[in-house]
Amino acid sequence: MSAVAQESAAGTGRAARAGIQLVLVLFALFYLLPLYVMGVNSFKPLSEITGGNMMALPQVWTLEAWGAAWSTAQIGVEPTGLRPYFLNSILMVVPAVAISTILGALNGYVLTKWRFRGDKWVFGLMLFSCFIPFQIVLIPMAVTLGKLGLAGSVPGLVLVHVVYGLGFTTLYFRNYYAAFPTELVRAAQIDGAGFFRIFWRILLPVSGPIAVVSVIWQFTNIWNDFLFGASFGGTSQPMTVALNNLVQSSTGVKEYNVHFAGAILAALPTLVVYIVAGRYFVRGLMAGSVKG
Amino acid sequence: MGFLDIRNVTKSYGQVQVLHRVDIQVEEGEFLVLVGPSGCGKSTLLNMIAGLEAISGGEIAIKGRVVNGVHPSKRNIAMVFQSYALYPNMTVGQNMTFGLEMHGVPKPERDRALAQVAKLLQIDHLLDRKPGQLSGGQRQRVAMGRALVRNPDVFLFDEPLSNLDAKLRVDMRTEIKKLHQKLKTTIVYVTHDQIEAMTLSTRIAVMNKGHVQQLGTPKEIYDTPANVYVATFMGSPAMNILPAKVVVQEGAHHAQITDSEGAPQLLRLSQTNLAAGQEILLGIRPEAITDPEGADRKSGNIVSLKNRVTVTEPAGADTFVTMTLGGRDTIARMRADASVAAGQVFDFAVNMEKAVAFDPKTEERIAP
Incomplete structure (x- = not known):
């Protein structure tokens, strides 16, 4: 000043x-x-x-190290660079974030505006899922994916991340919609709008801030996830696993410059998402917690 | 059979019954006000008419059609909410035509209806704005406009004025009344404000604890309240309720009441079906106790009463005078320029024609 x-x-x-x-x-x-x-x-x-x-x-x-990390570095046995894995990550993270956010929004909408007997229990159980450590679900998840025929594939990873993220996205949207006046929903009902129409035309247009929170949270978590990627990735492993394979390789000279470049490449997307939408992140976090 | 029939309607949440056998027939074009304190069940009843809450027992019929279980949008009703409930992401115009759009009304027709209502409510210039850019009064108009556009059978108002400041509330009250006179629509209006109830309604249902205490025209409710609850709820300041004893002297009935000095005073009753010695609660409205010059000249029974004044409160148009009568604080409403001062023994004129008697046990009115 x-x-x-x-x-x-x-x-x-x-x-x-x-x-x-x-x-x-x-x-x-x-x-x-x-x-x-x-x-x-x-x-x-x-x-x-x-x-x-x-x-x-x-x-x-x-820029040599960057080029090497991107397209020629030895990842495991193949000299492919991080590029194919980056693509895997994108293919995994975009649908996983989109689906978990949309389902979370629907859950939040139902849990606040279409209350039913036992809804508090349902929400409580979903909330509980936020506190389950990754390691506990590994084996049941592997069995489930196997039975569904999704083991070792990108859709399998998408499913894992959607299921795991649902607790968080539901929590966000439920708290956000709890502060949204129920009278608006009632007015829309009298106006003749149905379940999805009310969601689409009345609630979703004002859900911007919390959607950003959900997207950033999910994107960061899914992109940075290593355990699920390593366990269920199979031949379509995400970026994090590939980075590990690049950095941890025990043969040859340690190419530190390539490792650094690779690590930055792996961190870049979450950084970009945060820079683009970070402003709304804080705003959305506040919006859910304080009643307007 | 009325236009809107509420037949023996009850509502329970689990074991708790919140509405007890409500039975009201509303004629076409009537303005029914449901009035009562918070928690009396008036909003619940309105929501049941709207279809937003299930009916536990009894029937609601609109235009002869029983609507129990009919979806809110198919009852041909429109509702104005306390918070206005305008969709924040839509413009005023979109807000008002949303219902028509949902009912599949084609665009040109929607635009025509919108233009007509917007003109009626003088909000044509606001149609492209978002609700966030409107003042409280404008939002109120838009909320009413949204209801009017649909041209429903019954309008439901849920405390529509309680979010406005005092002056605007009075203006909008007049406006709603004008609108009703012009459009002659059937309205059910919920409020906790007894003045709104008196000024707007053609009939009032006074509710308390899930019971309709009295159903009648504003004048009936005000002049002949069914019980002590209605008597004290309607009217401001509230009706004075004084414990008294009936004394028959020289063939005339009197209410014996203790004055500020503890001495018995006799007020001649117009009502004659009371037994000597009977304990009653005497209800006298503040405006029935005045200075002798301010007394109603058309009244056939003005009784003079000498009593000590405790407090005077000049309120501009009137002066409110507090005294002790029957051991209770009693309020009199005087002309503004009546010369009365605290501490003085003043000669009051009591219009006993307007007095009502209640049974002290049941608190019901003893009809003459």
Whole structure:
């Protein structure tokens, strides 16, 4: 703020505030340090990393590592780069996010506006699913996927993530719609709109903020998931598993620059989603929690 | 058989009965107001007429057709909600024609109906705005417009004015009344405001604890309340209810009542079917106790009463005077320029023609 010295309430504790801000800046720098290291080293030739300082800027800027990570690096036994796995991830994450968000919205709509006997129990059980650790469901899920004939395929992964995400998306939408006036639904009923028409024309148009929350949450979780991908991915493994295979390979020279580039590539989509929609994320989180 | 028949309707939630055998016939063009405190079941009854709540017992019929179990949209009713319930994502025009659209009315016809109603309510210039950009009064008009566009058999109003500020509420009240006089539609209107009930209605149903206490014209309700509850609920300030004893002297019936000094005073009763010695509750409206100059000249039974004034409250048009009568605070309504001061013993004129007697045990009115 302005540096004009004034004898007012706003001027008190200026030193304390400057101190707090300094500490915050230091924390932010510390937090950003790994990103800096990754970014800087991904643009260096490998010799510069092995022979020099991790913190230094590159002497020779090169995109070689990025190209290698994307299309030629050895992933497991094939020198395919991360590209096919990136595609797998996209094919998995887009339908999984879309389906779980839409189903969550419908669940929230039913649980708040079409109450039925025992609806609290249903919601409670769905909420409970948010707290089930991944590891517990691995074996039952493997059996289910096998029986459905979806084991080791992208649709199988989509199903796993939809089921697992439903608890969260339902929670978001239920809380958001709980604050939505029921009189509007009643008015629409009198106007002659049916179940889906009310959802589509009345509720969905005002669900923007919470849909963004749901999409960001689901996208981040599904994209970053490793365990399900490694367990059920089969031949169509997602990006995270491929990155692991790239970085953890035990043969040959460790190409740190390629690893850094690959890691950034794997993190990029969630970063983009957050930057594009992050503003709405905070707003939507608040919208659900406080009654308007 | 009326236009809208409510026959022995009951409502229970599990074991709890919230409406007890409500029986009301509404004629075409009537303006029925359901009035009562919160929780009396008036909104529940309205929602049952609308079809938003199931009917536990009895029947509701509109135009002779029993509508129990008929979907709200197929009852040909329209409802104005307390919160207006305007769809926030649609423009005013879309809000108003949404119902017609859902009923498959073609666009040109919808536009014609919209234009007509918008003109009637003077909201033509608002049609492209979103509800968020409207003031409270404008939203209220749009909500009414949405109901009018559908041209329903029965209009249902659920406390439509309670979200407006005091002045606007009075204006809109007049507006609703004008609209009713112009369109001659059948209206069922729920409110907890007894003034709204009195001014708007052709008939009032006073409700309490799930029972209809009294059903009648505003004048019947006001002048001959069925019981102490109705007497004190309708009218502001409330009717004075004073414990008294019937005394027969020289062939005339009197109510004996203690004044502010604790001395007995006799007020001659117009009602004669009371036994000597009978305990009653005497109901006198504040405006029936005045200064002698302000007394109703057409009344055949003005009784003079000397009593000490406790408090005076000038309210502009009237002055409210509080005194102790029958051991209770009693309010009199005076002309603004009646010269009366606190602490003074004042000569009141009581219009006993307007007094009503209640049974102290049942609290029901003892009809003359």
